[in-house]
Amino acid sequence: MPVDHDDRLHDREDTAIDTAPVGLTRRGFSGGLVATLAILSSGCATISPSEEGKLGAEAAEEVERTVGLLSDPKLVGYVRQVAGRMAQVAKRTDVTWRFNVTDDIEPNAFALPGGYVYITRGLVALLNSEDELAGVLGHEMAHVLERHAARRAGAATPFALLFGIPAGILGAVSPALGGIVGGTGELASGMVLASYSRDQERDADQRGIALAARAGWDPAGLASFLHTLEREEALAGHDPNRPGFFATHPATPERVGNVRTAARSQTRATAAPFAGSRGAFLQKLEGLVVGDNPASGVFLGPLFVHPVFDVALEMPTKWKTINTAEAAGAVAPDGDAAVVLSLSGDGDDPVAAAKADGLSEAQLKQLQRVRVASLPAARLVADTRSGQRAVLTWIAHRERVFRVTAVARVRDWGRYGAILERTGGTFRPLLAADRERLVESRLRVRVTGANETVAEVLARGGGTWNPAQMAVANGTTVDAKLQPGWPVKVPVSQRYDASRG
Ligand SMILES: [Zn+2]
Incomplete structure (x- = not known):
């Protein structure tokens, strides 16, 4: 589900390496996490290790919930084997390491304070040796070990970051709607992660390869992987708005050269690799999902299909679409309207779900019980004080209640109202024909x-x-x-x- 990035309104305040916001990609979203990381970034210099650990744990919970982790025991177990040996060598009893692979197609790696280290499945697909894996892990571990404080998190508004939608369109909706539509703003926050300074990145390269060498791997592995990233980025067309590893970890020839030079002066410990040959290493990667993962929901043209939830929703045609672990959305080409499908909660009562979403008593009175694809549903059209209108539809299906939020400014209703009022009604269970596609x-x-x-x-x-x-x-x-x-x-x-x- 590639996001059609639109840089028009991309709220990037700079292009410098050391302050670029790290979008944790199209899969990552959550206002909660952004808030958490904003705290991290503003307070890192002064907060205690235990506070840092608490914030890291909160952010890690968000990563798990919103981005999703791979459960593949063979691959994840292998990554933890390699990382575990490096953790032993690092000899830091104050850090509790937790290594995971996220269900994210963009090549990326990141660490959270307190010892949470992640690599994405998109990164794993590009690896060619255990030395490269150790190099990447070492770099991220170094950020943790050195307690590299994030200078600041990016300030991009959620939708602006991934959709290029004007910030005003969703930003002010939430006060009047009890946070419901504001919740949809979480969809595309792109998880603005900590950004490190250029010096911290250089430091993480140096210390990371030293760690890899002390644990027995070739310290040149990081250089070789950065070179792959550099080639991959060139292939992808150097999209300046591409989220992921490139935003903070530009794999420039200069950096590759620096790492390669530094690797020569490292003394490599003697230790048997877990998967030393190319064949043995690639066996660890065998079966990894590459590209879209249907199990997380996919777009078939404008039709969003989630086979695990057994739901389909027809988004307006030619809108920009995005799918994340928690929600799928579409935004009008001009950014003036949006539709978001998300899970509201468990149960079989759409009205109860609407109530739990925080509707006021007055709004609950306006709620209409309806049927969508023969399923019990509830619908509300509400205006906000800031001039926006939202059509909200809650639909109960298979012990879950889903919510479709369709929103635009009241003044744009002439253009988008008909589409927005219709979209919630296209929700339906999957057909055999959908599954076949x-x-x-x-x-x-x-x-x-x-x-x-x-x-x-x-x-x-x-x-x-x-x-x-x-x-x-x-x-x-x-x-x-x-x-x-x-x-x-x-x-x-x-x-x-x-x-x-
Ligand atoms: Zn880094």
């Missing part, structure tokens, strides 16, 4: 034959990367004749089967 890609390992190139391995069929992406992700070039028997990772597409989980 769901496809997922998982990494598979193929072994090269004599003189094959990555493009030829790809041409054997089923792969979803193009030859250039194959080359970058495998750390080779499109034309290189590979050694016979050299393992290559290929994302192979298959029909999504919910029963496989």
Whole structure:
């Protein structure tokens, strides 16, 4: 579900490396987390380690709830094995390490105060060795060990960050609606994470590779991975608004060179790798979902489909769409209207859910019980003091209540009112035909034959990367004749089967 980034209103206040807001990507959102991190960033210099740990724990809970973590025990267990050995070498009893892989397609890695370290599945898909994995983990661990205070979190308003929507359109809705629509603003906050100074990044590179070397890995692994990121970014077209690792961790040739030089002076301890050969390493990645994960919901054109929740919602056509762990949304091309589908709560009573969402007594009186796709539903149209109007629809389905929020300024209602009033009514359970359209890609390992190139391995069929992406992700070039028997990772597409989980 690639987000169509629109930089018009992207609220980036700068382009400098050291202050760029780190969007934790299209999957991350949560006003709560933004608030938490804003505290972190403003108070880091003075707060105590225990306060820092508490804030880190709160932010970690938000990451888990909103971005989602991979549960794949093979991969996550492996990452923890590698990280665990580095944690031993770090010898810091005051840090409780927790390592996780997030369900996020953008290549990214980040750490929260107190010892929470995350890498995304998008980053894992680009790794080519255990040394590279150790290098990335070491860098993030160094941020924790050095208690690098975030200078400040970005101030971008949630929708502005990912949708490029005027801040006013949703920002002022919440007071009059008891936070309901404000809640939808959380959808696309992009989780404005801590940003580090340029010196802190350099420091994390140096200390990170030293840690990797002391734990037995090749300290040049980080340089090699940064080089892959640099190539991947070039392939992606250097989108300046792309969230993720690039925002704070620009993989410039200069940085790659610095890390490579520093790696030469490191003394590497002797320790057996967990997956030393390329084949053994790629086996750890086998089965990883690449690209959209249907299990988290996907857009099929304007139709949002969530096979686990068994729901579909037809968004207005040609609107920008985004899907996150907690909500799916669409925004009009000019940014003047938005629709958001989210989970309101458990149960089978839409009115109770509306009440729990914080409607006032007066609003509850206006609530109308309706049916949507034969399901029990409740609907409310409400204006705010700041000139916005929202159509809210709560729909009960399979022990959950979903909420569709459709919002625009009252003065734009002539243009958008009809669409917004209609959208909540398109909610429905999934059809067999929807399920048949769901496809997922998982990494598979193929072994090269004599003189094959990555493009030829790809041409054997089923792969979803193009030859250039194959080359970058495998750390080779499109034309290189590979050694016979050299393992290559290929994302192979298959029909999504919910029963496989
Ligand atoms: Zn960093």
